[in-house]
Amino acid sequence: MQRNSAWNSREHSERTWKFCKWGNMDKKQCDLVIIGSGPAGMMAAVYSARSGLDTLILETTGAGGQVLSTHEIDNFPGFITISGAELAMKMTEQVEACGVETVYDEIVSLSLKGDKKTIVCNDTEITCKAVIIATGASPRKIGCEDEEKFLGKGIHFCALCDGAFYKDKDIIVAGGGNSAVEEALYLSPIVKSITVINMMPKFSAFPYLVERIEALKNVVKVMHNTTMTKAIGDKKLEGVKTDSGETIKCDGIFVAIGRKPNTAFLKDEIDLAVGGYLAVNSKLETSIPGVFGAGDVCEKLVRQIVTACSDGAIAATHAAEYVRSLREPDTPMK
Numbered sequence: 001m002q003r004n005s006a007w008n009s010r011e012h013s014e015r016t017w018k019f020c021k022w023g024n025m026d027k028k029q030c031d032l033v034i035i036g037s038g039p040a041g042m043m044a045a046v047y048s049a050r051s052g053l054d055t056l057i058l059e060t061t062g063a064g065g066q067v068l069s070t071h072e073i074d075n076f077p078g079f080i081t082i083s084g085a086e087l088a089m090k091m092t093e094q095v096e097a098c099g100v101e102t103v104y105d106e107i108v109s110l111s112l113k114g115d116k117k118t119i120v121c122n123d124t125e126i127t128c129k130a131v132i133i134a135t136g137a138s139p140r141k142i143g144c145e146d147e148e149k150f151l152g153k154g155i156h157f158c159a160l161c162d163g164a165f166y167k168d169k170d171i172i173v174a175g176g177g178n179s180a181v182e183e184a185l186y187l188s189p190i191v192k193s194i195t196v197i198n199m200m201p202k203f204s205a206f207p208y209l210v211e212r213i214e215a216l217k218n219v220v221k222v223m224h225n226t227t228m229t230k231a232i233g234d235k236k237l238e239g240v241k242t243d244s245g246e247t248i249k250c251d252g253i254f255v256a257i258g259r260k261p262n263t264a265f266l267k268d269e270i271d272l273a274v275g276g277y278l279a280v281n282s283k284l285e286t287s288i289p290g291v292f293g294a295g296d297v298c299e300k301l302v303r304q305i306v307t308a309c310s311d312g313a314i315a316a317t318h319a320a321e322y323v324r325s326l327r328e329p330d331t332p333m334k
Helices: 009-016 039-050 065-069 084-097 159-166 178-187 207-214 305-327
Strands: 018-022 025-035 055-059 101-104 107-111 117-121 124-133 137-139 170-174 193-197 219-223 228-233 237-242 247-249 252-255 259-261 291-293
Touching: 025 039, 025 117, 025 305, 039 055, 039 065, 039 084, 039 124, 039 305, 055 124, 065 084, 124 305, 159 178, 159 252, 170 178, 178 193, 178 207, 237 252, 291 305
Parallel strands: 025 055, 025 124, 055 101, 124 291, 170 193, 170 252, 193 219
Antiparallel strands: 018 025, 107 117, 117 124, 137 259, 228 237, 237 247
16 A cells, blocks of 8 residues: 655654664654554544654554455445545545554564553564554454365455456355455455355344345355355365355355454453453553553454544543653543
């Protein structure tokens, strides 16, 4: 994704960041580090920068998170419809206009307890006063035999990214929730046929989405209460076997069966909820003072782009209060 700053980000970073280089390791100091640059992380960056905090985003790949794999968004304020890539670009531009720098590096270790928090990456060591964890969640795999053999070569997790490779082909969509139905709706004009395989007894997607998928003429089969047990093929995927012993021929599979929170890097550093999600309170505070969560990485009931943005704003607001309390110890936390 191209990043055109609205103003001289290099000049701002030189003015804002305190950093030096020891050997091959950049050492940086700031008020707040936001780990992750999806909607939650980027909105947190906007709010924290406007609160006067020296803010840094730490990211491993690129800005946008799951938004990038959403081909059409029609429930985000201000837009009747917008593509995920376009919305991610607009958010990135807004973050850059606030003068927030993004560092692309991978975390090696963390020390989050106490007033001084340290994050060590491959090429960067950062010390800060507060941290917002906004790392989102990653797609869950099918878990069938030989799945790994065909990952990226027949088994995919993003219709927007890989759907074009299956023009006039027969594909399977795995799942029965909102994401799975949206994947099928996107793929329908591209592919020849769609078979939906859902391990649950029925669709769990919103009713209006279920109506739309049921109206698709090239959805040739819907299989509920069905689990894929093996991916079939030699050099390319040819089909799958199910728990009933049936073989379903296909050219590709698009998997949308939920997400796994990206919290493995936290190890024993912080308390996690059931499923590995961050346990947070109404202020999005975690079990460690000065460490907050935001977005899909948190234990919550609703996971949408707009709720992720809300989380980012809430976490950044309370992170700013926390940092101010360290600067002015007599200032009570709200």
